[in-house]
Amino acid sequence: MTRQAWPFVSVARALGRAALLLAAAWSLSAPPQRLVVIGPPQAVETRNPKMGVHTRLTDEVEEWKIQRTFEMVREMGAPWVVEYFPWAYHEPRPGRYDWRRADMIIEHARAQGLTVLARIDFVPEWARPAETTFRYLDPEHYGDYARFVAAFAAHFAGRVEGIIIWNEPNLSFEWGYRLPDPAAYTELLRQSYLAIKAAAPEMRVLAAGLAPTMAPPGSEWGMDDLLYLEAMYVAGAGDYFDGLAMHAYGFALPHDDPPARDQVNFRRVELLREIMVAHGDAHKPGYITEGGWNDHPRWAKAVRPYQRLLYTIGAYELALEQWDWCQAVALWAFRYPWDQRTYQDYYAFVTPDFVPKPLYTELANYAHGRPYEYLEEAP
Amino acid sequence: MVGRRRFLWGGAVALALMALGALLWTRQGHQRRETWDRIQARGALRVGMDASYPPFEWVDEAGAFHGYDVALGRALAARWGVEIEFINIHFDGLYDALYTGRVDLLLSALPYDRMLTRDVRYSQAYFAAGQVLLVPTADETTASPADLRGGTVAVELGATGHQLARSLDRDRALAWEVTPFRELDEAARTLVAGEADALICDRVSALALLAAYPLRVAGEPLTDEPFVIAVRPEAPRLLGEVDAALAAWQADGMLEHLAQEWLAP
Numbered sequence: 001m002t003r004q005a006w007p008f009v010s011v012a013r014a015l016g017r018a019a020l021l022l023a024a025a026w027s028l029s030a031p032p033q034r035l036v037v038i039g040p041p042q043a044v045e046t047r048n049p050k051m052g053v054h055t056r057l058t059d060e061v062e063e064w065k066i067q068r069t070f071e072m073v074r075e076m077g078a079p080w081v082v083e084y085f086p087w088a089y090h091e092p093r094p095g096r097y098d099w100r101r102a103d104m105i106i107e108h109a110r111a112q113g114l115t116v117l118a119r120i121d122f123v124p125e126w127a128r129p130a131e132t133t134f135r136y137l138d139p140e141h142y143g144d145y146a147r148f149v150a151a152f153a154a155h156f157a158g159r160v161e162g163i164i165i166w167n168e169p170n171l172s173f174e175w176g177y178r179l180p181d182p183a184a185y186t187e188l189l190r191q192s193y194l195a196i197k198a199a200a201p202e203m204r205v206l207a208a209g210l211a212p213t214m215a216p217p218g219s220e221w222g223m224d225d226l227l228y229l230e231a232m233y234v235a236g237a238g239d240y241f242d243g244l245a246m247h248a249y250g251f252a253l254p255h256d257d258p259p260a261r262d263q264v265n266f267r268r269v270e271l272l273r274e275i276m277v278a279h280g281d282a283h284k285p286g287y288i289t290e291g292g293w294n295d296h297p298r299w300a301k302a303v304r305p306y307q308r309l310l311y312t313i314g315a316y317e318l319a320l321e322q323w324d325w326c327q328a329v330a331l332w333a334f335r336y337p338w339d340q341r342t343y344q345d346y347y348a349f350v351t352p353d354f355v356p357k358p359l360y361t362e363l364a365n366y367a368h369g370r371p372y373e374y375l376e377e378a379p
Numbered sequence: 380m381v382g383r384r385r386f387l388w389g390g391a392v393a394l395a396l397m398a399l400g401a402l403l404w405t406r407q408g409h410q411r412r413e414t415w416d417r418i419q420a421r422g423a424l425r426v427g428m429d430a431s432y433p434p435f436e437w438v439d440e441a442g443a444f445h446g447y448d449v450a451l452g453r454a455l456a457a458r459w460g461v462e463i464e465f466i467n468i469h470f471d472g473l474y475d476a477l478y479t480g481r482v483d484l485l486l487s488a489l490p491y492d493r494m495l496t497r498d499v500r501y502s503q504a505y506f507a508a509g510q511v512l513l514v515p516t517a518d519e520t521t522a523s524p525a526d527l528r529g530g531t532v533a534v535e536l537g538a539t540g541h542q543l544a545r546s547l548d549r550d551r552a553l554a555w556e557v558t559p560f561r562e563l564d565e566a567a568r569t570l571v572a573g574e575a576d577a578l579i580c581d582r583v584s585a586l587a588l589l590a591a592y593p594l595r596v597a598g599e600p601l602t603d604e605p606f607v608i609a610v611r612p613e614a615p616r617l618l619g620e621v622d623a624a625l626a627a628w629q630a631d632g633m634l635e636h637l638a639q640e641w642l643a644p
Binding site for chain 1: 488
């Protein structure tokens with residue numbers, strides 16, 4: 001070592017020690033991260049293989065909570081989950097895909113023996129004009145969406161059962177605050193279907209679940225779901241989906257309330273099914289990807305919590321016994337990452353802290369054939 | 380020469396700063412005027428609400444709006460000397476309607492949401508809707524859950540009060556027997572009959588029970604759930620006017636009067 005070099009070495013050593021001290025201090029001050037290990041594969045035990053839930057992990061940041069969510073779904077006895085994969089999160093720049101988070105979610109779901117349906121929408125800023133909402137997609141960007149869902153399908157082939165193209169396009173709010181347009185949606189579905197089938201032929205393509213609504217013709221807020229589906233078929237949609245996602249909300253009516261065109265209830269999906277059959281799609285299955293009851297204390301469309309309990313068990317049982325065309329009943333919504341402090345909290349099955357509501361407890365009893373804890377008799 | 384150049388540069392910088400200040404002042408003033416002045420120019424206040432939450436807001440068969448929030452909205456419009464227009468929007472679309480300027484404010488039994496405080500401005504609370512502890516009026520001593528150690532607490536099966544009773548029991552080791560009932564009225568009757576020591580429910584439900592049974596609220600609310608009014612961030616004048624009205628009505632008892640009128644029939 002030369003005399004000229006030693007001061008620099010000393011300084012470098014001092015800096016190195018300081019960096020080590022800083023790193024140690026930082027690691028001590030940082031909250032400890034829970035080690036998450038994907039354990040051995042599990043299987044769902046249930047007497048009703050159609051049971052499912054829509055998880056809501058979009059903004060869940062902690063991996064152990066994602067894992068715990070899927071564990072609790074399995075423990076409840078539900079083999080199906082629907083999860084939302086926002087396009088903007090996974091393609092922040094055109095052509096730059098980031099699957100890390102989606103991979104993590106899918107692997108945890110699969111480790112619990114769950115079958116996943118992926119709902120995809122949420123337009124990135126680069127694919128829409130300024131001052132529009134993330135549900136606004138112009139026809140000139142349909143190709144971007146189709147390219148993305150095809151990339152998703154290729155990446156998750158064999159790990160995801162199906163992809164739901166958009167969400168409730170019959171509501172203006174879900175269509176970027178424009179009037180619902182079944183023909184435009186059909187074009188989006190067509191481009192998406194062709195792109196997905198080219199990339200991953202086995203991936204099932206599901207047409208979007210429509211919002212159950214009886215909005216009058218010309219309404220600025222939405223379009224009747226039955227009329228919308230009819231219009232989709234007229235536009236040629238029948239050639240471009242493998243199954244239909246359906247939203248089956250019971251609102252204030254019981255699960256067995258009969259379907260009627262002027263009634264929004266759980267069995268309204270039977271009317272959607274009739275339209276499918278009338279258009280030659282009897283061979284295609286339906287998947288309930290949202291639905292259920294809400295037990296908010298004041299919402300006019302809610303029921304009391306004990307009614308929700310009865311109706312929910314009744315709904316799963318009805319689908320099992322009477323709907324051979326229905327593959328899955330994934331009800332909204334298993335858990336929120338945090339309290340929404342709105343009526344949405346009253347759709348949840350467990351709290352953000354994973355405390356099971358009586359609904360969860362009784363559904364687990366139902367699925368495993370155990371005696372009920374709160375109900376005196378089976379619904 | 381150098382002195383003159385410095386003088387020119389200094390003048391230019393000062394002018395630029397003045398121009399920037401004027402621009403910011405003008406822009407702020409423009410925004411400040413915007414919502415409030417639009418209401419005044421229109422002569423009508425446009426209120427966004429999801430009118431499916433009785434007794435706070437609902438629509439009758441003739442399309443007329445009723446409820447606590449409807450009365451509060453009408454009072455605001457009367458105070459400001461304008462008409463009122465209620466715009467019925469599903470709860471999920473309320474905030475979008477505010478962002479896009481379709482309504483001037485949201486008045487819809489809206490809980491304060493800290494996650495949205497970058498996007499909207501909230502008024503002060505006008506109603507506290509959290510969970511409360513009810514005991515019989517004959518019980519003059521109970522003031523908190525801790526006073527009921529080892530007691531029986533009635534709740535509505537699966538309601539938020541049920542969750543809260545279970546967590547209080549667990550977290551504070553209160554050794555409660557939590558008894559769920561299908562209907563809140565059934566729980567209240569049990570309490571009045573002396574077969575339970577207390578009942579936990581939300582304050583809106585509690586006000587209705589207080590009007591029907593000899594019960595009282597014991598101590599402070601167990602949870603905090605304030606209802607607030609939301610405006611756009613660039614509507615400080617409107618927010619100020621809303622807060623001033625709410626403060627005045629809090630002080631003179633008008634808000635309490637509204638609660639009694641609509642929530643305790």
